[in-house]
Amino acid sequence: MTTETTPAPNFIRNQVREELEGGQVASIVTRFPPEPNGFLHIGHAKSICLNFGLAEETGGQCHMRFDDTNPAKEEQVYIDAIKADVNWLGFEWAGPVRFASDYFDQLYAWAQHLVREGLAYVDDLSPDEIREYRGTLTEPGTPSPYRERDADESLDLLERMRQGEFAEGGRVLRAKIDMASSNINLRDPILYRIRHATHHQTGDNWHIYPSYDFTHGQSDAIEGITHSLCTLEFEDHRPLYEWFLHNLPVPARPRQIEFARLNLNYTLTSKRKLKLLVDEGIVDGWDDPRMPTISGMRRRGYTPASIRKFCDMVGVSRSDSGLVDIAMLTHAIRSDLEDNAPRAMCVLRPLKVVLTNVADDFEETYDVAGHPARDDMPVRKVPLTRELYIDHHDFMEEPPKKFFRLAPGKEVRLRNSYVIRCDEVIKDDAGEVVELRCSVDFDTLGRNPEGRKVKGVLHWVSAVHGIPVEVRLYDNLFTVEQPDRDKDADFFDHLNPESLITCRAIAEPSLAGTAPETRFQFERVGYFCTDRYASTPEKPVFNRTVGLKDTWAKIRKKG
RNA sequence: UGGGGUAUAGCCAAGUGGUAAGGCACCGGUUUUUGGUAUCGGUAUGCGCAGGUUCGAAUCCUGCUACCCCAGCCA
Numbered sequence: 067m068t069t070e071t072t073p074a075p076n077f078i079r080n081q082v083r084e085e086l087e088g089g090q091v092a093s094i095v096t097r098f099p100p101e102p103n104g105f106l107h108i109g110h111a112k113s114i115c116l117n118f119g120l121a122e123e124t125g126g127q128c129h130m131r132f133d134d135t136n137p138a139k140e141e142q143v144y145i146d147a148i149k150a151d152v153n154w155l156g157f158e159w160a161g162p163v164r165f166a167s168d169y170f171d172q173l174y175a176w177a178q179h180l181v182r183e184g185l186a187y188v189d190d191l192s193p194d195e196i197r198e199y200r201g202t203l204t205e206p207g208t209p210s211p212y213r214e215r216d217a218d219e220s221l222d223l224l225e226r227m228r229q230g231e232f233a234e235g236g237r238v239l240r241a242k243i244d245m246a247s248s249n250i251n252l253r254d255p256i257l258y259r260i261r262h263a264t265h266h267q268t269g270d271n272w273h274i275y276p277s278y279d280f281t282h283g284q285s286d287a288i289e290g291i292t293h294s295l296c297t298l299e300f301e302d303h304r305p306l307y308e309w310f311l312h313n314l315p316v317p318a319r320p321r322q323i324e325f326a327r328l329n330l331n332y333t334l335t336s337k338r339k340l341k342l343l344v345d346e347g348i349v350d351g352w353d354d355p356r357m358p359t360i361s362g363m364r365r366r367g368y369t370p371a372s373i374r375k376f377c378d379m380v381g382v383s384r385s386d387s388g389l390v391d392i393a394m395l396t397h398a399i400r401s402d403l404e405d406n407a408p409r410a411m412c413v414l415r416p417l418k419v420v421l422t423n424v425a426d427d428f429e430e431t432y433d434v435a436g437h438p439a440r441d442d443m444p445v446r447k448v449p450l451t452r453e454l455y456i457d458h459h460d461f462m463e464e465p466p467k468k469f470f471r472l473a474p475g476k477e478v479r480l481r482n483s484y485v486i487r488c489d490e491v492i493k494d495d496a497g498e499v500v501e502l503r504c505s506v507d508f509d510t511l512g513r514n515p516e517g518r519k520v521k522g523v524l525h526w527v528s529a530v531h532g533i534p535v536e537v538r539l540y541d542n543l544f545t546v547e548q549p550d551r552d553k554d555a556d557f558f559d560h561l562n563p564e565s566l567i568t569c570r571a572i573a574e575p576s577l578a579g580t581a582p583e584t585r586f587q588f589e590r591v592g593y594f595c596t597d598r599y600a601s602t603p604e605k606p607v608f609n610r611t612v613g614l615k616d617t618w619a620k621i622r623k624k625g
Numbered sequence: 626u627g628g629g630g631u632a633u634a635g636c637c638a639a640g641u642g643g644u645a646a647g648g649c650a651c652c653g654g655u656u657u658u659u660g661g662u663a664u665c666g667g668u669a670u671g672c673g674c675a676g677g678u679u680c681g682a683a684u685c686c687u688g689c690u691a692c693c694c695c696a697g698c699c700a
Binding site for chain 2: 101201260587
């Protein structure tokens with residue numbers, strides 16, 4: 067873990083600190099409450115960092131609680147993945163993993179309590195009828211004909227709902243609040259609905275399941291959560307959250323505080339839409355390196371520290387129009403890897419170079435530092451032979467101005483080795499450049515040539531000792547900043563056809579035997595990480611996490 | 626045209642009556658055997674708009690405007 071600075075101030079953190087200092091609370095308890103219906107993404111990382119970070123920072127606790135009230139959408143695989151993601155990010159929850167379903171008995175008892183108090187009733191209206199009775203944004207709703215039903219009858223019906231006596235959609239339990247409320251959430255919200263589904267935690271024990279609104283606040287209360295942090299779209303639910311706490315004999319009074327969710331350009335941060343990409347086979351699973359999921363980013367080569375740093379950079383506020391520039395994310399990972407990734411040379415698009423003024427069996431091996439600014443990384447052996455490879459992109463037959471890479475008659479420094487000059491260009495029948503014949507200036511090892519400046523430095527790999535590796539170049543999945551901006555247009559229309567390009571590359575021999583999930587900087591190219599699953603020490607597969615900044619590309623674009 | 630929110634630079638964001646932090650991006654200089662890194666400097670006479678209060682306003686008041694969320698038996 068790299069050193070982390072004091073978290074930036076934000077309104078939640080400020081409030082918590084004031085309460086702590088003022089003695090309103092002795093210590094805080096937060097919670098991270100995902101529904102296990104998909105993988106966690108970068109937006110969840112923001113919430114995780116906020117909830118766990120706040121607890122950590124103040125000596126409080128953060129619970130891990132699955133909000134598992136909808137068995138139709140939830141699966142055990144998601145539970146496992148979510149737990150692994152949170153741990154990988156570097157956080158530990160206090161106590162056991164909790165489930166809202168742990169509280170189903172208590173919740174049911176509280177539902178009965180509300181019925182007895184005349185604050186809830188079983189409604190026989192159909193889903194369509196309920197919608198009609200609810201009214202609209204500008205028109206009040208109409209009370210259900212079952213609203214004043216006898217408490218005993220509701221109690222009996224509720225129990226029979228629980229036993230599985232009725233069909234799905236046949237009946238619901240509703241709170242009796244205010245059908246004319248300007249806040250639609252208060253127009254007799256649904257507390258329980260019938261679902262004849264097997265639940266991943268409770269099996270077939272239940273035929274009714276509580277709604278989010280009836281579950282969340284009370285679960286918070288049961289666990290002694292002091293601060294229940296959620297996103298802005300739940301703001302309208304807060305009066306309901308508080309209504310339950312007020313009308314039920316709950317053991318504590320948690321408070322809900324909302325913050326703005328994270329939006330990233332060129333990225334989808336919606337579990338539902340990410341699931342579509344997976345289901346449609348656009349990507350290779352939830353943890354495809356192009357996915358903004360935590361596990362996808364992990365596979366891509368992001369570090370936990372870089373994701374935490376990103377969340378800290380982004381901050382926490384209530385501004386809701388926010389669209390964060392993905393450049394912030396790439397900055398976070400680059401700065402981590404700049405400091406911590408060992409260097410290596412790897413040629414992505416090999417172009418053969420033959421050194422003409424050395425013997426056929428010429429060979430020199432250099433001891434090269436693993437990292438230019440750190441001496442704790444092992445020195446690697448880098449061999450130079452008569453034949454070697456450079457990257458095709460580093461040669462131009464007719465170079466534009468300011469191109470200080472290789473071109474006919476021009477000189478260039480081979481990184482960690484000599485200056486060479488391109489004397490001859492060999493082409494195949496199709497006119498493609500297939501080989502360069504170059505001469506070595508033997509006076510330039512470890513020192514600059516006399517009387518002239520050689521500005522270009524190229525990475526290279528010995529043709530004799532280099533090892534073949536697979537390199538996967540990943541880029542944004544979408545070509546537009548807001549792929550899901552248009553409500554009716556399909557975000558599938560904005561897919562980037564070049565989000566994955568595979569190269570058969572040649573790497574320096576020190577990369578042989580690299581274990582999965584090892585990170586490197588390929589000098590002059592970018593940061594790479596061996597794939598967790600596809601890479602083996604025998605056949606390494608490198609995923610590009612992010613490229614190095616490319617000033618030359620910028621100059622060229624400008625013309 | 627109901628209710629709930631939000632507006633500070635291209636982007637994120639601090640700031641809660643005392644004269645606009647910081648980061649990203651961008652532009653320029655220096656260093657450099659990675660066109661990387663590092664380092665130095667530049668970038669809001671201005672805080673959605675218009676009034677008002679005040680010695681003093683991004684902060685308080687009034688009135689506008691724009692955008693986001695809500696009519697699932699999803700969370």
